[in-house]
Amino acid sequence: MLRMGKNDHAAVQAVLRGDKEAYGALVVRHSPRLFRVAFRITGNEADADDVVQDALLRGYRKLEGFQAKADFGTWIYRIAVNCALDRIKQRKRDDVGRVAEGSDPEQDEVQAADSAAGPERLVLSGEMGALQAAALRSLTADERTAFVLRHLENRSIEEIAAALGIAPNPAKQSVFRAVQKLRTRLALLRVKI
Amino acid sequence: MSHWTEEEQIEHYYEPSETSPAAREHLESCPQCAHRSAALEQDLAEFRETYTPFRDELYGEQVWQRLAPQLPQYNVAQKRRWGATAWWQVLSYAAVSALLLLGAFHAGRQWEKRQQPPNPVAKTAPAPAVKEHLVVVVLSDHLDRSERLLVELKHADGDSEQMASPIRDEARSLLAANRVLNRDAAETKDPALKTALNHLDRLLAQLADEPGGLNTGTIARLQHEMNAEGLLFEVRVLRSRISDEQSARPRTGGTI
Numbered sequence: 008m009l010r011m012g013k014n015d016h017a018a019v020q021a022v023l024r025g026d027k028e029a030y031g032a033l034v035v036r037h038s039p040r041l042f043r044v045a046f047r048i049t050g051n052e053a054d055a056d057d058v059v060q061d062a063l064l065r066g067y068r069k070l071e072g073f074q075a076k077a078d079f080g081t082w083i084y085r086i087a088v089n090c091a092l093d094r095i096k097q098r099k100r101d102d103v104g105r106v107a108e109g110s111d112p113e114q115d116e117v118q119a120a121d122s123a124a125g126p127e128r129l130v131l132s133g134e135m136g137a138l139q140a141a142a143l144r145s146l147t148a149d150e151r152t153a154f155v156l157r158h159l160e161n162r163s164i165e166e167i168a169a170a171l172g173i174a175p176n177p178a179k180q181s182v183f184r185a186v187q188k189l190r191t192r193l194a195l196l197r198v199k200i
Numbered sequence: 201m202s203h204w205t206e207e208e209q210i211e212h213y214y215e216p217s218e219t220s221p222a223a224r225e226h227l228e229s230c231p232q233c234a235h236r237s238a239a240l241e242q243d244l245a246e247f248r249e250t251y252t253p254f255r256d257e258l259y260g261e262q263v264w265q266r267l268a269p270q271l272p273q274y275n276v277a278q279k280r281r282w283g284a285t286a287w288w289q290v291l292s293y294a295a296v297s298a299l300l301l302l303g304a305f306h307a308g309r310q311w312e313k314r315q316q317p318p319n320p321v322a323k324t325a326p327a328p329a330v331k332e333h334l335v336v337v338v339l340s341d342h343l344d345r346s347e348r349l350l351v352e353l354k355h356a357d358g359d360s361e362q363m364a365s366p367i368r369d370e371a372r373s374l375l376a377a378n379r380v381l382n383r384d385a386a387e388t389k390d391p392a393l394k395t396a397l398n399h400l401d402r403l404l405a406q407l408a409d410e411p412g413g414l415n416t417g418t419i420a421r422l423q424h425e426m427n428a429e430g431l432l433f434e435v436r437v438l439r440s441r442i443s444d445e446q447s448a449r450p451r452t453g454g455t456i
Contacts, residue, residue: 022274023274024274025273025274025275027268027271027272027273027274028268030264030271031264031268034260034263034264034267035257035260035261035263035264036257036260037260038255038257038259038260038263038264039255039256039257039259039260042253042255042259043252043255046252046253047250047252052253053351053354053355057351057436059263060263060266060267060433060436061436061440063263063267064267064270064271064436064437064440065440067267067271068440068441068444070274071274097348101348136250136251139246139247139250140250143247157214158244158247158248159247159248159250179211182210182214183206183207183210186210186240186244187206189243189247190240190243193243193246
């Protein structure tokens with residue numbers, strides 16, 4: 008039975024005292040928010056589900072290192088951002104690897120075309136959402152994460168820097184580059200339409 | 201004042217309060233900058249409307265149901281015992297341990313000196329620590345690839361050969377490595393690893409050698425088996441643990 012009345016701090020202390028069930032309250036409370044940011048970064052529902060689970064598992068394993076003064080929500084959110092970042096980096100590596108392996112060139116070509124979602128195909132589908140998704144996919148993992156955190160999650164540059172483990176200035180540059188690339192990409196796609 | 205750069209416009213869009221009064225004044229009086237600023241706002245507004253699936257607290261309950269069986273309980277009894285132990289007892293244990301360690305080191309050095317000249321083959325063989333590290337790295341990579349395969353299987357529909365064929369190829373590639381690691385695991389005292397590799401072996405063998413290939417029915421059956429055994433989660437927990445162990449190890453000067 009989950010105890011929803013407990014605050015995060017009390018729940019963390021209870022888990023560390025051996026009450027495993029207390030972690031359930033934290034999972035229930037924070038999962039929807041973690042899913043939202045994971046989905047925005049990965050752009051994929053199944054990946055976002057996996058990221059949530061992975062982040063909460065990592066959080067549990069590292070709970071002893073969690074500083075009592077810190078906010079659990081912020082802490083687990085950062086872990087989820089890192090998991091999501093790892094996931095999209097892995098995806099990009101896989102895509103490159105599959106094309107490079109070239110076991111079946113014809114099939115690889117089809118896969119590469121699908122993952123890139125070329126402008127012609129998007130024009131046919133006529134969906135602006137698809138255009139945005141394609142534009143977001145053209146960003147690097149760091150740029151995409153920085154943009155999502157800044158634009159959709161309304162995080163400050165300092166928070167983005169902390170989540171990405173970089174200094175504020177590179178974090179700011181990642182946001183700039185992301186916006187510039189997205190605008191260029193959108194302009195190109197609009198011309199095609 | 202000169203026209204705004206794109207970076208200044210972006211910064212103003214996200215942090216208008218940080219814009220200097222002079223820059224703000226320029227924006228208000230310069231039609232070119234005002235136009236460019238409006239265009240930026242319009243472009244960025246389109247990205248505010250991206251679709252995000254909604255998840256409520258029921259979702260959290262589902263996550264917890266999947267997560268709970270995999271979490272070990274924090275054991276505080278042992279910590280309390282250590283906390284209650286007097287400091288002088290701890291120091292005594294530490295001193296005795298240090299003496300034993302020194303004695304063992306000295307005895308080892310003496311024994312080494314009495315040995316024959318070292319065998320050149322032995323010199324080239326990797327040190328046990330390096331070998332162990334290598335095994336951990338290989339295992340971590342294997343679990344990582346297996347996890348990705350299971351995720352793909354979880355979301356496969358089997359209707360398209362385009363999806364089924366890479367799964368089958370990857371399963372064949374993983375099967376041989378899994379059998380080698382499974383054999384090694386049988387010699388270790390790690391029941392979780394042995395169980396997971398056994399489950400994985402069964403599933404990979406079916407994926408790789410299913411007569412008639414992978415069709416919708418086969419994939420549905422394998423998905424069911426995978427879910428019933430909680431295999432994806434089992435692999436994910438192991439991968440996470442091995443990865444933690446790997447990162448906790450001191451680096452060996454770039455030997456791998």
